[in-house]
Amino acid sequence: MSEKTSSVHYINYLQLDKILDAQHLVSDKKEGVAHEEMLFIIIHQTYELWFKQILHEIGSAMDLFQKDKIDEENIGIIVRRMDRVNKIMTTLVGQLDILETMTSLDFLDFRHHLSPASGFQSHQFRKLEVMLGLKIEKRHQFGGCPYHNQFEGDKKEEILNLEESNSFFTLVEKWLERIPFLNMEEFDFTKKYEKAVNEMLEKEIAIISTSSLLTEENRMLRIRMIEENRKYFERVFDENIHKKAIEEGEIALSYKATMSALLINLYRDEPILHLPYQLLRSVVELDHKIACWRFRHVQMVEKMLGQKIGTGGSSGQEYLKQTVDKHKLFTDLANIATLMISRSYLPELPQNIKNTLGFNYKK
Amino acid sequence: MSEKTSSVHYINYLQLDKILDAQHLVSDKKEGVAHEEMLFIIIHQTYELWFKQILHEIGSAMDLFQKDKIDEENIGIIVRRMDRVNKIMTTLVGQLDILETMTSLDFLDFRHHLSPASGFQSHQFRKLEVMLGLKIEKRHQFGGCPYHNQFEGDKKEEILNLEESNSFFTLVEKWLERIPFLNMEEFDFTKKYEKAVNEMLEKEIAIISTSSLLTEENRMLRIRMIEENRKYFERVFDENIHKKAIEEGEIALSYKATMSALLINLYRDEPILHLPYQLLRSVVELDHKIACWRFRHVQMVEKMLGQKIGTGGSSGQEYLKQTVDKHKLFTDLANIATLMISRSYLPELPQNIKNTLGFNYKK
């Protein structure tokens, strides 16, 4: 293998003949090349390449979750892959700065050659949304037609099949439900937690009631505030209230999964809970980063097209804006924060439980 | 001056004795130091330092705008200062990543020592909002009480005075109104522009009407879309429609300023319009970056506190979420994009006008 041979290798290995010959400007064939069209094509191609990578990572994480027995090694691997996906998302958000160097006037030089809704049609991004767990009925409708109809043949089939399969959301939920620490020996987490919360709320009310620094009005305000917060706690004290909230579409995560997520967040410093905690953080992070990407996307469209109406009868900006919040999937995991109590109220683990959550190795 | 003396100089010059002795942890005096409280204090202090710098830059830009005659040198200076402010905003958004390393559990270790609404009380940030042009009646209400009441004495006075003074918004608007290119000699921009828009819309309709590739349904859809867009154009064809839209609170920027901004965006490549164009971009950029900071702020609060209700009777997260869109100020400048037409329809400038917009220097 000479240097020459290995050089061919690099170009072949990356299939650069395909990759670098896939930019055919429509403006070229028509009234004159629009210099900026190259950027439009290339940045979309990099987005698609990164989407492929994200699907590769999320897909592999889902495979690992589906194995009969998830051992701790796999959780470590999933954490690392989620971390990678989040770093990719950081790049995807950041590189919007490049696209924003293309101004409205530049874009209009070739926009009329493109179909009016081109930005909405990434098959891979739709796949990603569905794989993560976005259900069609939760999806913001665009122009009245079901989004599947953007695609046909195999591509449509693939999306429909994914809708039927276990999503990443479901697999995380099932994994949380499988975690066996909610009721260990004599330590009933739910009961201990309920007791601690009540203690905390009572103490807070007592302080407010006896404080000489507060006006009567302020006293009332603060007590009302505590009562408002209580309803979030009650949802986890009573599985039935939780279930009702699910039925009413307020929340989505099952009761057991919620309790496990809460336990992991509260006792994250126990060795066996380190990685599960990192995993939960990375999932919320992904949800937030996708939302952030959508949000910045809205801003870019605003600068590029303003309020221009698309074929859906509303502006692309308006459609995208709706999805920022509506397409979030893991809000329930972020909202575990609502249920957190400070370490000073946290029920202490008995030593035998602590041992169980630790490592085998004896120093 | 020995090395020693100059060393003292550095520490004195930056007044590090004050700066580095201004972190007194409340958790220190009470039940035990919360390690994470240091981060909470220090990051807020860096935010306040950067707010001071932003006020310094925006204030100086406003001074330059208020000079009787703004010569082109000053626009160049304002552009550079706005660019700096935007780079600061990038840092302010980015450094939320640091604060997010403080988790809910960490925060709860000392949160009870703080007053419940502490995050909302930056006097400098309120000042900035008011200076930029946020009016009290446009401000999202929090817990029913006017936001001024967060402050007292001089600090309250200062905010109330700023509300009465010319804002950055007003100064940009006035500068746009002063720009003398809307009606130059024989070139009446508004008329030429209206003609070009009508030509464009007619051509678009003609293409759709005769296209054999479109179904009847699609044809209708697309024509309706064009008609929807027309209303934005009509607003600038007829000053009265524009005025009505202002009265109804749909838009805020005056008719003349809007037309100047449009002209600058369309003819930005003429030498004399380069810097004005950069200035308009930077103003929209600032608006977007502040919105982005608010957006990421919401996400951080979600992870830290979830839905916890504050004294205002709603969660901090909810309040902040409302301000992301509602406190935007320069949407009308971003939405100039709605009115843009492609270069192929752009009325050509007569040579004598082009000369007028060029440099004196003759090569």
Next chain:
Amino acid sequence: MSEKTSSVHYINYLQLDKILDAQHLVSDKKEGVAHEEMLFIIIHQTYELWFKQILHEIGSAMDLFQKDKIDEENIGIIVRRMDRVNKIMTTLVGQLDILETMTSLDFLDFRHHLSPASGFQSHQFRKLEVMLGLKIEKRHQFGGCPYHNQFEGDKKEEILNLEESNSFFTLVEKWLERIPFLNMEEFDFTKKYEKAVNEMLEKEIAIISTSSLLTEENRMLRIRMIEENRKYFERVFDENIHKKAIEEGEIALSYKATMSALLINLYRDEPILHLPYQLLRSVVELDHKIACWRFRHVQMVEKMLGQKIGTGGSSGQEYLKQTVDKHKLFTDLANIATLMISRSYLPELPQNIKNTLGFNYKK
């Protein structure tokens, strides 16, 4: 055109069939898929796509520079394209964070399938270096063989031809030489500047000599320092010294171009010099960003391969490290800073010259 048709359009337009079918893992055909190889391929492909975009922008800037008469509109366009290139470079540096999620152990799963120097073989990046102005004799040698031999046929030919053509460096230099402001009417910039520098240096020495705060030792130290700096100024007072410095390889930029760059930096606030100033900044910025990318690349290789020796007989890390400084091209433009004097010493422009540098338009 139905929604379906337009959907096909998006996929066709971006040629996603090619782009997304260009990832063939070598580990796949052999002992078992290495999960991480996908990332390795995809990130290199995104780099190559971005290199294509950078070549597109730099190439177009070079075309504009080569036009007989560069009018100011073109400088504005070049500034915008350079700004885009710099934003792309920011992404290229930033996305190394993604590659760094692939660890040494992961990489070794498939590295043995690749040729040992694969990272050095981007034809496009070599082209970019040559286009910008990197000469073969300035290039850091790797393993003794001329780098052209990495390529063959057309690809080698293309590089050799580029070496013979005008580079971006040369075109910027020629543009600077063409700028006609060095000797305007009665204002001889070089003489005025020399006088101002001497005035400044004398004043500095006078202050030091009479200061009662300085020890004798410190006085000497400071005077020596001023004398050391004087040599940089003398180089521009006397064209012959400058020429000698070029011959000795200390600097590369011609005398006339250097003086124009200095004038632009000193009088950047004059309207006609705004864009030239932005252009010079953006060129230095590009040089710095490429250096930063090389620097971070070294760090990544260190983490991935440590000191592992490649076929060239030295480690890849070591080779890359040498290029960080050695392949910089626009150091002379950055070093204009050495020659700057403060506004208080700056020779004032006569009013007629100021007018010449201003806009035609009379308010």
Next chain:
Amino acid sequence: MSEKTSSVHYINYLQLDKILDAQHLVSDKKEGVAHEEMLFIIIHQTYELWFKQILHEIGSAMDLFQKDKIDEENIGIIVRRMDRVNKIMTTLVGQLDILETMTSLDFLDFRHHLSPASGFQSHQFRKLEVMLGLKIEKRHQFGGCPYHNQFEGDKKEEILNLEESNSFFTLVEKWLERIPFLNMEEFDFTKKYEKAVNEMLEKEIAIISTSSLLTEENRMLRIRMIEENRKYFERVFDENIHKKAIEEGEIALSYKATMSALLINLYRDEPILHLPYQLLRSVVELDHKIACWRFRHVQMVEKMLGQKIGTGGSSGQEYLKQTVDKHKLFTDLANIATLMISRSYLPELPQNIKNTLGFNYKK
């Protein structure tokens, strides 16, 4: 506590009266305010605030390392704090973009008021370097005088004391030496590793020797390359060679610590090694980020001052450039990558060892 009281609270809590009243411009008292001086002061103050935070985190990590018995909880806490420090470093690098908006001409408006070496005098940054483990004899000399002399009194004392104490480097080294997995029951890691490396090298040579694709020249080249790499492996096969390399200043990390770091990198997927692996990564990351900050600092100084000579008799740029590489501390941890072998050669752990490295909890 009324809203008013709580408002006072925020301002008091953050001591904003001190923080926001610590910007006294020297140019103010003299020939006229230099607008840009504010930025110079404020950005340095934010750097100092962040240095304080970094010292807080590194100091606390060192305390945790010094506890008699480091249990796994503490390693988790250290990992999180290192992660925070690295995010702070990312901000410190990124915010140089803000400082770079201040150009040479702007800086010269007030630079003469400052002492010539002011940028080198951050006491906190010197403390950080010493705490991390930078020894005075490894420090790049500046202008001949020991750097301690920049400081006096308590500040000098503090630095000298830190030089005598355990550094972060030493504590990481000791922790690695304490890790008890190098020789577990029947599994002698060093022997097994040596055997695996030899197997790998022999196989590589065999493939090259019998390959019909290679020219004789290439065959020789590749075999020489393998032999060059062998010397790195031999250093860890034989403790005496390693010791000699330490004596000669080629490496710094002790033999036992090196072997532990290698084991952690190779078997990072075992549950008990997850966090130690993350810790090692984060330490290398910190080293790289500090180097990156120095590197970007050099670029900023180049743009601001070019080659201007300082009192030390060399340019500040030159001094800083030397520290980029020379002040790195954890190169030996990064270079563990040199010693890595692929999973296919990795000695398999016996099941009883695997159990020992796992969790107590039995599913």
